[in-house]
Amino acid sequence: xxxxxxxxxxxxxxxxxxxxxxxxxxxxxxxxxxxxxxxxxxxxxxxxxxxxxxxxxxxxxxxxxxxxxxxxxxxxxxxxxxxxxxxxxxxxxxxxxxxxxxxxxxxxxxxxxxxxxxxxxxxxxxxxxxxxxxxxxxxxxxxxxxxxxxxxxxxxxxxxxxxxxxxxxxxxxxxxxxxxxxxxxxxxxxxxxxxxxxxxxxxxxxxxxxxxxxxxxxxxxxxxxxxxxx
Numbered sequence: 001x002x003x004x005x006x007x008x009x010x011x012x013x014x015x016x017x018x019x020x021x022x023x024x025x026x027x028x029x030x031x032x033x034x035x036x037x038x039x040x041x042x043x044x045x046x047x048x049x050x051x052x053x054x055x056x057x058x059x060x061x062x063x064x065x066x067x068x069x070x071x072x073x074x075x076x077x078x079x080x081x082x083x084x085x086x087x088x089x090x091x092x093x094x095x096x097x098x099x100x101x102x103x104x105x106x107x108x109x110x111x112x113x114x115x116x117x118x119x120x121x122x123x124x125x126x127x128x129x130x131x132x133x134x135x136x137x138x139x140x141x142x143x144x145x146x147x148x149x150x151x152x153x154x155x156x157x158x159x160x161x162x163x164x165x166x167x168x169x170x171x172x173x174x175x176x177x178x179x180x181x182x183x184x185x186x187x188x189x190x191x192x193x194x195x196x197x198x199x200x201x202x203x204x205x206x207x208x209x210x211x212x213x214x215x216x217x218x219x220x221x222x223x224x225x226x227x228x229x230x
Contacts, residue, residue: 023061058124181197
C-alpha cells in the first residue's frame with residue numbers, strides 16, 4: 001500500500017464508519033423512530049444545537065442493557081474491512097483514533113471491535129444496574145477532543161488527517177493537515193475537505209489517505225499556542 005504522511009488518522013462514526021446512522025438503528029429497536037425523526041428535523045433546520053441533538057439521540061438508548069446495546073452496535077451496517085484497514089494504518093506507523101460525538105460506551109465498543117488505538121467522544125456516566133441511564137447533559141465538542149488527542153500523542157495539527165461526513169467535521173478539516181469527506185451528501189462538507197470519497201469499503205478510504213498530501217491547516221486549533229491537556 002505504501003507509506004502515508006500522517007501520524008494520526010481520526011474517524012467520525014455515524015455516517016462515516018456506518019452506512020446508516022447508528023442511532024436510527026437504536027431508535028427502530030426501541031420503538032422511538034418518531035423521536036429520532038423529530039430531533040433530526042429540528043437539527044437540520046437549525047432549530048436545535050448539536051448538544052441538544054446529541055442529548056436526544058443518546059436518550060433513544062435509555063433503558064437498554066449493555067448486551068442489548070452491543071448487539072445493536074454490531075448489527076448497524078458499516079463499511080466493510082474496517083478492522084483490516086485500521087491494522088494496515090497501524091503497520092504504517094499511524095495512530096488510529098475515533099473523533100466523534102458519541103458517548104464513551106459507543107467509542108469503547110468500536111475500539112474493542114476494530115482495534116482503534118484511542119478515542120475522544122462525548123462523556124457518559126456509569127450504567128445504572130447494567131442499563132443505560134436517563135439522558136444527561138452532553139457537549140458536542142470535537143475541538144476539545146482533537147486537542148486532547150494532540151496532547152496525548154504529542155503531535156501537531158498538520159500531522160493529522162480526519163475522515164468525516166457532517167457539519168461538525170468541517171472545522172476539524174480546517175484544523176488538521178488533511179480531510180476526507182466520506183459518503184457525505186452535503187456540498188459544504190465536501191468543499192471543506194481535501195478530497196471526497198464515496199464507497200462502502202474501508203480499503204478505498206485507505207487508498208485515499210495514502211495518496212493525500214498534508215497542507216497547512218486553514219485555522220488554528222490551539223489555545224495560546226498550547227494544546228489542551230486532560
